[in-house]
Amino acid sequence: MQLFKHQPIKIYNSLSGTKETFKPINEGYVGMYVCGPTVYSNVHLGNVRTFMSFDMIFRYLKHVGYKVRYVRNITDAGHLENDADAGEDKITKKARLEQIEPMEIVQRYTVDFHNILNTFNFLPPSIEPTATGHIIEQIELIKDILNNGFAYQVNGSVYFDVHKFNETHDYGILSKRKLEDLIHNTRELDGQGDKKNPQDFALWKKAEPQHIMRWPSPWGDGFPGWHLECTAMSTKYLGDQFDIHGGGMDLKFPHHECEIAQNEAAKGQSPVNYWMHANMLELNGQRMSKSTGNTVNPDELLSGNNKFFSKAFAPSVIRFFMAQAHYRSVLDLTDDGLIASEKGFFRLMDAINLLDGLKASETSSVDINTWKQKCYDAMNDDFNSPILIANLFEAAKYINQVKEGSETLTKEDAALLKTTLHAFLFDVLGLENVTKKESGQDKLSGAVNVLIKLRQEARANKDFAMSDKIRDELAEAGILLKDGKEGTTFSLL
C-alpha cells in the first residue's frame, strides 16, 4: 500500500529552519540515519525520548508504505572526554573504574540499551553498525579529506582544518554559527596542543601507550575522532547523499555541523537533505543531570523505585506521555504529568476494547473517513503526535457515545474505525494494549465474571451489602467493576 502517494509529509528541516514537503531521493524509499548512544553507562530517559521520537517517525514512514532503511549506530570506540590531547576516553575511564576490559563495558551497556528499548516496544533499526566495526572506512575517509586539503597531520594525529574549509564552504550552515563568532567565543581550553586553531577537530588521535582502544593507521596507532564514525557509517549504508539524519538537539553543534563539513570535504557534497532534531527531556523543570542528582533511569521509572515519582508506570504509559508532546518541544517529566497521561491512556484503551461489542446500525452518524484523514493530516504535519492523539480521543468519545446510544455506526464504519485506531495506536505510536489480556478469554476474566454474576444475583435480591462487598473487595484487589446498560465489565487498576 503506497499511501505516501496521497499523504504528503511535511518535515521541519533544521537546515532551512522551515517545514518542507518531504521528497525522498528515490521514490518509495527512505534512508534515515540517527546518531545512537555512546555505550559507557546505562541509557537515560533523555536518550529514550530522542530514540522514541525517531522510532515513531520510522513507524509512520513504514506505515504510509515507504521502504525505510533506518540506520542507528552504536558508539563504542571511546572518544575523549574533551578535545584536549590529554585525558582518558569515557569507555576506558569506566573500564578502569570497574576494572574490566573496555569491550566488556561496551557489551554490558549495549545489552542494557537493547533491553530498555525492547521494554519500550521499539522497532529494531534496519542496521545497527558500530564505530569499532568501521575503522577501515573511517581511515579511508581521513585519506580523502587529507587528499582534498582539508586536514593536516601532526604527531600521529590528524585534524580537520576548519578555517581552510570555511574559505570555500560554509562551516556553521546547520547551527547558524559564523566561524568568526566561534573564534571570538572559544573559551581557553587546556592542551589544545597540536591543533592549528581551537575550532579544528580531530579526525584521528594518536593513542598514548596506556590507551587500550587503539588501531593501526597510516599515521600510527590511534583511534578515530568522534564525528567521523557517523559520516563513515551513514554514507556506507545510505549513500553519499541520503534523505533524513536525526539526533538530539544537543548534537546539532558541533557533531552534526562537523558531519556536514567532513562529507563536503571528503565527497564534495552535503550528505543530508532533511536534518531533524529532537528536543530535550527535563525532570521537574530542570535538565537531567547526573552530577546534580536530577536524573532517573528508565528502569527506576518503570519499577517506581525512585524518589521523584509516586508510583511505577507501564512502558506504554511513558510512551504515551512522550507522544503527547511534539518531538521538537522540550518536555518536562513530572509525576502529575505521568499520572494525567496514564488516566487518559487507559480511557483510550478502554474505549478500544469496547469496539468489538458495539451494536451495528443501518447508518453512521459520524463521518469516519473524515476523521481518519484528520489523523493522517496530524502525522503528515511534521509528525504531530499530540494532534493525532487528540483525534484518537475523539474516536474514543464516538465509541462511548455509540455504546450509550447517542451516536450510531455501521458495521463497515466500525471496522474502519477499528483498523485505523489499531494502526495509529499500535503500529505508529508503538503502544501496547495493556488491558487487552485482562478483558480477553483468560482465566482471570472467567473468575471475575463468576463474581460479577454473583453480584448481579445479590443485587436482584436487594442484598446490597453483599453486592457492595463483592465490588469493594474486587476494587481493593485492583479490579474495577463498571456497570453499563449492556451489563457489567471490568478493568484492572
Place this chain on the structure above:
RNA sequence: GGUGUCGUGGCCGAGUGGCUAGGCUCAGCUCUGCAAAAGCUGCUACAGCGGUUCGAAUCCGCUCGACACCUCCA
C-alpha cells in the same frame, strides 16, 4: 558574552492572522439501589509594554523570564 528555541487557562500540552486542539483536575446534571464508568454542560487562556492591521495569542520592536548549545552529552 555569542547563537538559537521558547514563555498558552488550576496542571500538562497543541495550534492558527479573524471560525477560540486534546488530556488531567474542578463544579453541575443524566444514568445508577448507592457508587464507579460513560455521556452532557460549565470554567475561554495565550509573560509585559508598544507598533503594523479592519482584526493578533498568532507579524514587528523592546522589556522581563526560562531553556538549550557555544566543552563530553539524545
